[in-house]
Amino acid sequence: MAKKIIPFFVLTLGLIALTFLIKKPYCANSISCKESFNLKIENGATGVFDGQKITAPSVDLAKKEPATKVLGEATATGQKHIYVNLTTQTLTAYQGNTLFMTALVSTGKWHPTPTGDFKIWEKIRATRMTGGEGADFYDLPNVPYVMFFGGSGVPDGDGFSLHGAYWHDNFGHPMSHGCVNMRIVDAEKLYDWADPPTNGNTTLSSTGSPGTEITIYGQAPL
Amino acid sequence: MGKHHYKLLILIFVLILAFGLLFMKLSAKPQKIDSSPPPMPVAEAQAPDLTSVGSPDGEATLTMKKEKVQDGTMYTFFTTDSVTGNQNIVFTETVSSGDTLSIPANTFSPDDKYIFLKEENLGQTDFFVITKSGALDISRPFATKYPNLKLTDVTGWGGMALLVVNTNKADGTLGPSFWFEVPGGGFIQLADRFN
Numbered sequence: 001m002a003k004k005i006i007p008f009f010v011l012t013l014g015l016i017a018l019t020f021l022i023k024k025p026y027c028a029n030s031i032s033c034k035e036s037f038n039l040k041i042e043n044g045a046t047g048v049f050d051g052q053k054i055t056a057p058s059v060d061l062a063k064k065e066p067a068t069k070v071l072g073e074a075t076a077t078g079q080k081h082i083y084v085n086l087t088t089q090t091l092t093a094y095q096g097n098t099l100f101m102t103a104l105v106s107t108g109k110w111h112p113t114p115t116g117d118f119k120i121w122e123k124i125r126a127t128r129m130t131g132g133e134g135a136d137f138y139d140l141p142n143v144p145y146v147m148f149f150g151g152s153g154v155p156d157g158d159g160f161s162l163h164g165a166y167w168h169d170n171f172g173h174p175m176s177h178g179c180v181n182m183r184i185v186d187a188e189k190l191y192d193w194a195d196p197p198t199n200g201n202t203t204l205s206s207t208g209s210p211g212t213e214i215t216i217y218g219q220a221p222l
Numbered sequence: 223m224g225k226h227h228y229k230l231l232i233l234i235f236v237l238i239l240a241f242g243l244l245f246m247k248l249s250a251k252p253q254k255i256d257s258s259p260p261p262m263p264v265a266e267a268q269a270p271d272l273t274s275v276g277s278p279d280g281e282a283t284l285t286m287k288k289e290k291v292q293d294g295t296m297y298t299f300f301t302t303d304s305v306t307g308n309q310n311i312v313f314t315e316t317v318s319s320g321d322t323l324s325i326p327a328n329t330f331s332p333d334d335k336y337i338f339l340k341e342e343n344l345g346q347t348d349f350f351v352i353t354k355s356g357a358l359d360i361s362r363p364f365a366t367k368y369p370n371l372k373l374t375d376v377t378g379w380g381g382m383a384l385l386v387v388n389t390n391k392a393d394g395t396l397g398p399s400f401w402f403e404v405p406g407g408g409f410i411q412l413a414d415r416f417n
Contacts, residue, residue, distance in 0.1 A: 052381045057279065104327060109414070169278050169328045170378030170386050173416060183278035221417040 036159055037148065039201045040127045045141040049167040056142035057166050059126045061201060076100070080195055080212045082162070084180055086113060087218035089172045091162075091182065093190060100193060103186040106165065106175035107220050110136045113178050114160060115218070116152025120194055120211030123147050125201040129163075131177055138177065140167060145187035147194060149214050162214070163187055174220045277330040280304060284312075284337055286325050294318040299325075299339070299352070312337065313352050320344060328378025336404050338376060338385060349376040351385065351404050360387065360402050367409060371397045377416065386416045 043058040078096020085091075086107050093100040107113040110132060124146045130139045144164040150156035162180040164187030171183055182190065192198060196209040205211035271288035287298040299313040317323065321343040329337045338360075341348040348361040364373045364387065371389040374397075380386045383404045389397035401410040 050381050050384070052384070054382060109416075166279065166332055167382075168378070168380055169330055169332050170380055170416070171278070171328060173377050173386070175380070175416075185276065185278065185280035188280075 036127045036129050036143075036146075037122060037124070038127060039124050040141070041125075042128060042141040047138070047140040047167070049138045049140060051135060054140070054167050056140065057144075059142050059144060061125065080193070082190070082194065082212055082214045084113070084162075084214065084216040085218045086115070086216065086220040089174065089220070091180065091186075091190075093193065101186070101189055103182060103190075104171035105162075106168070106171050106173060106181040107216075108176050108178040109174035109220075109222065110176075111178040113176070113180060113216060113220065114152065114154045115216045116154070118149040118151035118154065118160075118214040118216065119205065120147045120149050120162075120196070120214065121156045121205050122211075123191060123194070123196065123198060123203040129179075136177070138167075142166075144184055145182075145191035147191060147211075149211070151214075162190065174222060180216075273325060275325045275327065275329050276304075277334050278328075278332065279334065282330070282334050284325055284329055286323065291316060294321070297323045299337075301337075313339070313357065317341075317343075326376070326378070331379050331382060331404070333382050336383065340376075347373075349373075349385075351402075353405050355405070358404065358407055360385070363407065364400075364402075364409060376402070380416065384410075388416065 041059050041061065042056065045056055047054045047056055076095035076098035078098070080093070080095045080100075082091065082093045084105060084107065089105055089107060090102060091105045092102045126142050126144045127146055128139070128141045129143045132138050144166070146161050146163040148156065148159065148161040150158065150160070154160060160178055162182060164184035165175075165181035166184060168175050168181070169183075171181070175181055194212040196203050196205045196211055272285055273288075274283050274285040276283045281304055283302045283304065285300055285302065287300070289296045289298075294317050296316045297314065298311060300309050300311045302309050315323065321341065324340045324342070326338065326340050329339070331337070336351050336353055338349055338351045341350070348359070350360055351358040360376060361373055364371075368389070370392050372392070373387060374390050375388045377386045377388060380401060385402040385404065387400040387402050387409070389400065391397045396415060399412045399414065399416040401412060402408075403410060
């Protein structure tokens with residue numbers, strides 16, 4: 001009996017060890033690399049960042065204030081393009097030659113933000129993001145206004161995105177695990193403007209409705 | 223000398239005096255008569271100097287009002303709730319000339335519970351946090367606790383109540399970063415430098 005059990009036991013242990021030894025591909029914002037691509041609202045949930053417990057702000061999907069149009073309707077035409085300058089930790093968004101917005105951002109500190117040309121492939125109103133290890137572990141529910149991007153050899157599934165950040169206010173300085181953190185008000189403004197046009201709480205780009213192009217360049221001050 | 227002579231002398235004296243007075247009056251500079259009303263001590267009609275920074279969640283705005291006063295400049299900081307419009311004065315200080323206060327870009331803590339401000343005076347830069355209990359100084363306690371380091375900047379909030387403090391070493395090279403913990407007021411040295 002023992003002769004049959006021991007090899008089975010050793011094989012099971014070996015398989016478990018192998019699972020831990022195989023290095024998982026880097027995923028910017030999810031342990032599973034699947035979880036954060038879906039809408040996830042967890043009002044009242046607590047998260048962790050930098051070893052600190054954080055209560056995530058509530059997300060009310062029913063509440064959407066109409067955008068204030070003090071200067072009337074937008075008249076800019078042309079291609080939309082988002083630029084992220086890692087050196088200055090700033091974001092600028094243009095439609096054609098018209099500047100739409102400029103904002104301070106926080107890019108990768110614990111893992112670099114990739115450089116190159118990308119496209120938004122999914123927009124999610126809010127989701128949970130988890131990742132990092134040890135002291136850098138983070139688990140953040142209700143991350144708002146998420147715009148996932150891919151391109152330049154970075155697969156969509158790597159989970160890099162532009163999104164709002166409620167757990168810090170140190171914009172203009174690297175503070176992320178690879179994503180582009182924005183003030184919530186700035187992320188909302190960009191989310192409402194960027195393509196694909198928002199349709200519900202999860203919007204996927206398609207051939208007929210491509211995502212806005214993003215160019216990320218420069219060197220973060222690390 | 224007869225009685226008539228005395229009368230004549232007095233008359234001549236009175237006439238000389240009268241002419242003299244008349245001459246003095248005529249030779250005096252004519253004074254302008256200002257018909258406008260006298261100046262009133264009214265306050266200078268000058269729009270107050272306002273600077274505002276919004277919170278990252280868009281729920282509040284911090285405004286700095288700067289006004290010249292007799293002894294220098296009076297700074298008033300007030301928050302405005304973006305939903306109700308309610309205003310609340312959170313800090314007021316009058317400083318002498320050469321001393322300036324300002325609102326850093328990342329002034330609001332992520333939950334809008336605290337704000338931090340910057341004060342510059344003759345090349346000396348100080349930072350302090352405003353809490354419900356009052357102002358909490360950062361620069362002086364740091365200088366006392368770490369005399370070999372120079373606090374160079376407070377960039378923003380690394381957490382709900384943790385300010386990012388950057389330093390230089392005495393030789394001018396980059397020093398470590400610290401958390402400044404509010405409201406306890408302690409410093410925590412970090413392994414990573416926050417640039």
